[in-house]
Amino acid sequence: MLLASRLRAAGRPALAASVRARRPASSSSSASTKPSPWASPVTWTSLGLSGAAGAAVLAYYEYERARKRREVLTKVTTTGKPDLGGPWALVRARDGALVTNESYAGKHTLLYFGFSKCPDICPSELVKVGRVMDALPPRMRDNLVPLFVSVDPWRDSVAQLRAYAADFHPTIDFLTGTPDMVGAAGRKYRVYSSKADDAGDDDYLLDHSIVLYLVSPTGEFLDFFTQSKTASECIAVIERHMQGAGPEEDLPEHLGPVDWALGLLGLRDTGAPDEDGEFHDTKAGAAKA
Ligand code: NI
Numbered sequence: 001m002l003l004a005s006r007l008r009a010a011g012r013p014a015l016a017a018s019v020r021a022r023r024p025a026s027s028s029s030s031a032s033t034k035p036s037p038w039a040s041p042v043t044w045t046s047l048g049l050s051g052a053a054g055a056a057v058l059a060y061y062e063y064e065r066a067r068k069r070r071e072v073l074t075k076v077t078t079t080g081k082p083d084l085g086g087p088w089a090l091v092r093a094r095d096g097a098l099v100t101n102e103s104y105a106g107k108h109t110l111l112y113f114g115f116s117k118c119p120d121i122c123p124s125e126l127v128k129v130g131r132v133m134d135a136l137p138p139r140m141r142d143n144l145v146p147l148f149v150s151v152d153p154w155r156d157s158v159a160q161l162r163a164y165a166a167d168f169h170p171t172i173d174f175l176t177g178t179p180d181m182v183g184a185a186g187r188k189y190r191v192y193s194s195k196a197d198d199a200g201d202d203d204y205l206l207d208h209s210i211v212l213y214l215v216s217p218t219g220e221f222l223d224f225f226t227q228s229k230t231a232s233e234c235i236a237v238i239e240r241h242m243q244g245a246g247p248e249e250d251l252p253e254h255l256g257p258v259d260w261a262l263g264l265l266g267l268r269d270t271g272a273p274d275e276d277g278e279f280h281d282t283k284a285g286a287a288k289a
Contacts, residue, residue, distance in 0.1 A: 084213065084221040088185035090149060090175035093161035099175065101219050108144045108222075108242060111213040113191040115152035115206050116164040121227070123167070125210060130169030131231035132238065140242045141171070143217075149185055150176040151193035151208050189213055214238060 089100045110129060114122035129146045136144065146169070150156035153176055156164075161174040176182065186193065193208035212225040212234065222241050225234045 082221070084189050084224075085215055085219060086188040087219075088181075088188055090177040090181055090185055091158060093158045093165060093174040093176060096158050099173075104145055104147070105219065106217050108217055108238075109215045110144060110146040110238070111149060111189065111215060112147070112211075113149045113151050113186055113189065113193070113208060114210075115150055115193075115208070116156050116160055117152065118206070118208075121210055125212070125227065126168045126172065128231045128234070129172060129212070132234050133169050133171050135231065135235050136238070140239065143242065144171075144238070146172040148172055148174045150174070150182060151186060151191065152206055153177060153179045153182040155202065214241060216241075 085101075087101050089098060091097070092099045110132070112122075112125060112129065114125065116122070126148065133141055133144070133146065148161075148165075148168075150161065156176045158176060161176055165172065165174045175185075177185070189211075191209050191211075193206050196205040196207045210227040212229075213221060214223040214225070214237070216222050223237055225237070
């Protein structure tokens, strides 16, 4: 890597020289009066030019490699952060208050969409949420509010949810609302729900997505947990996010020109793109040297 960096550094002026050298050769008038460097098979000039071309190829290869690596990093960022979340307004069962996403600003939230008449999945997911809350260090527990959002506004009244809440962890806020309010909140998280057996009466089940969404204190979607994730797997990821060490922090920092120069000299580990967007990864080279 260090060698490649040096070659590239050397290759830049040499490449410029080779471009200048080509111009007279391509113009017919000067080519006839002066012997072209391409005329004799081997001269110092042609050796120099092929060296420069080699350096240019190396530089180009390095550039492409850096570009692909950057592409991969960018892709990870975009797929890791789907466009989920946004403002919502619902009614809190505990006190009948109208609450919005802003009511929970400053705290992390753990959202789950379900319904109180769900026979098994919703209760077991809510038990899991309770386990997560019990296992978190108190400092983090105080900074995380689990929210249960009903996808069944027809039956999940404030009174119904208040009674239902008694079976689960006391930190969970149960939210419901009009079908419009509940539908709008669900759409922000691309929640699927549909009556499974609509016989027209009040005795129906709902098919719905079973996902826990972790949202930041500023309302930014951070992560999600499917049903297959155990409480301890959820806890590990939640703790990482709440410690401010989310995946985005693993991306290389932006490097200034001084870092770039130090990187060329092998004095700084610059496994990150410089201002030209190129990577100068001297770590491997420095380790071998
Ligand atoms: Ni359910």
